[in-house]
Amino acid sequence: MxxxxxxxxxxxxxxxxxxxxxxxxxxxxxxxxxxxxxxxxxxxxxxxxxxxxxxxxxxxxxxxxxxxxxxxxxxxxxxxxxxxxxxxxxxxxxxxxxxxxxxxxxxxxxxxxxxxxxxxxxxxxxxxxxxxxxxxxxxxxxxxxxxxxxxxxxxxxxxxxxxxxxxxxxxxxxxxxxxxxxxxxxxxxxxxxxxxxxxxxxxxxxxxxxxxxxxxxxxxxxxxxxxxxxALLGDGNLWRSLGLAPPPEVALLEALQQLGWPIPPECWPREELAREILRQWQKRHSQQGARSTQHAARSR
Ligand SMILES: Nc1ncnc2c1ncn2[C@@H]1O[C@H](COP(=O)(O)OP(=O)(O)OP(=O)(O)O)[C@@H](O)[C@H]1O
Ligand SMILES: [Mg+2]
Structure with a gap:
């Protein structure tokens, strides 16, 4: 209907x-x-x-x-x-x-x-x-x-x-x-x-x-x-503008964004956020791994 x-x-x-x-x-x-x-x-x-x-x-x-x-x-x-x-x-x-x-x-x-x-x-x-x-x-x-x-x-x-x-x-x-x-x-x-x-x-x-x-x-x-x-539920500003406290997942998402992790607000609910954190962490980890391999290769 x-x-x-x-x-x-x-x-x-x-x-x-x-x-x-x-x-x-x-x-x-x-x-x-x-x-x-x-x-x-x-x-x-x-x-x-x-x-x-x-x-x-x-x-x-x-x-x-x-x-x-x-x-x-x-x-x-x-x-x-x-x-x-x-x-x-x-x-x-x-x-x-x-x-x-x-x-x-x-x-x-x-x-x-x-x-x-x-x-x-x-x-x-x-x-x-x-x-x-x-x-x-x-x-x-x-x-x-x-x-x-x-x-x-x-x-x-x-x-x-x-x-x-x-x-x-x-x-x-x-x-x-x-x-x-x-x-x-x-x-x-x-x-x-x-x-x-x-x-x-x-x-x-x-x-x-x-x-x-x-x-x-x-x-x-x-x-x-x-x-x-x-997108709406992951936007902490929306919750605050309504006088509501953002839920813990959104607070975490915002804290990560402030630390320079480019996590989009669509990473919600918590399972999505966890997946995105893991994905970015693995990406950083493999980049760091590649850098230290290069460093080790150069210093040999
Ligand atoms: N039967 C009624 N007679 C007079 N005012 C009413 C009546 N029902 C609701 N209101 C008023 O209308 C407004 C909206 O009420 P409503 O119940 O739709 O809000 P709500 O968003 O469902 O709130 P809540 O989250 O507390 O359930 C409120 O200011 C409320 O006091
Ligand atoms: Mg009601």
Whole structure:
């Protein structure tokens, strides 16, 4: 599905003392199958933007078009498109309401009018896809789960609708490092298999670097950068301009650059940086080796 955000402005509580500009004249396009990260400091408008893409908020000005149809329109055409956009909320407890995990994940497929067998098949598949054993979790109440398990259930209920656009708002908040790795690998595999569009809102640079190839950076409701993930994430100045500390890999990359190692910012994430350091070190080493051989040959 093609997504086009046109001059989108969102004001919360307009005309009241609590009035707040959350988005200011945002324009961007997301092509089918793209993997896009949305970054920015807290309060920069990330969650507001993705709720607009999912058609959950009414624009104050401008619009979001899903395959050319305004996402928020009260028409059957717009509803059909919204149904193909799955949003996993920043706070999963905001989207969970059923009494058991099975019923929670089954809710969407049942609403689509699928038969019981197909619903069960989808629920099992979705729970397995997010790394939850359907036997162990199906009958449990979602509200008695850990934060990380609840997040996986919320994600499973979105996946069970087979979205063409999957939007994840802080997908790994509340997960431990191993859980985070595991979930990222599963999402990566799911996207590669389905070719769906993936939009990831995150504060974790590592996970953005792992999952996406393009990054859009928001600041105070405006797009301040939009480009290839590697080059943007490796640019320490961008992080500082946003009031964020560059991640350790970028700090190392900058320190090496200051020492005269010509390492480009695209050498990111850390595996790439390590490879580049090794490559340059070997190059220097072999140059030094060649020089000392020449020196030894000359002094003979
Ligand atoms: N329901 C609301 N009513 C009023 N103001 C809101 C509401 N939701 C968000 N805001 C305000 O709009 C701005 C953007 O909020 P948003 O939640 O989109 O930011 P965010 O980038 O997702 O932040 P975070 O990284 O903390 O999740 C903030 O100033 C926030 O206080
Ligand atoms: Mg948010």
């Amino acid at each position: 093609h997504i086009r955000v046109e001059c989108l402005t969102h004001i919360y509580a307009p005309g009241t003392p609590a009035e707040r500009f959350a988005l200011r004249e945002i324009s961007l396009e997301i092509e089918p199958g793209e993997r896009v990260g949305i970054l920015g400091p807290t309060g920069s408008g990330k969650s507001t933007l993705v709720q607009h893409i999912a058609g959950l908020l009414k624009p104050t000005v401008g619009q979001v078009l899903l395959d050319g149809v305004p996402a928020h329109a009260p028409t059957a055409e717009a509803r059909a498109r919204r149904r193909r956009v799955g949003l996993a909320f920043q706070y999963p407890e905001q989207q969970i309401f059923e009494t058991t995990v099975f019923r929670e994940v089954a809710f969407g497929p049942r609403n689509l009018g699928l038969n019981g067998e197909e619903v069960t098949r989808r629920v099992r598949w979705a729970l397995e896809t997010v790394g939850l054993d359907p036997e162990a979790f199906g009958a449990r109440t979602p509200f008695a789960l850990s934060g990380g398990e609840m997040r996986r259930v919320a994600l499973a209920s979105v996946l069970a609708l087979l979205p063409r656009v999957l939007i994840l708002d802080e997908p790994t908040a509340g997960l431990d490092p191993r859980g985070r790795e595991d979930l990222l690998a599963r999402l990566d595999a799911w996207q590669r298999e389905t070719g769906a569009t993936l939009v990831v809102v995150s504060h974790h640079l590592d996970e953005v670097a792992r999952l996406v190839e393009r990054v859009v950076v928001l600041q105070e409701g405006r797009v301040v950068a939009d480009g290839p993930a590697r």
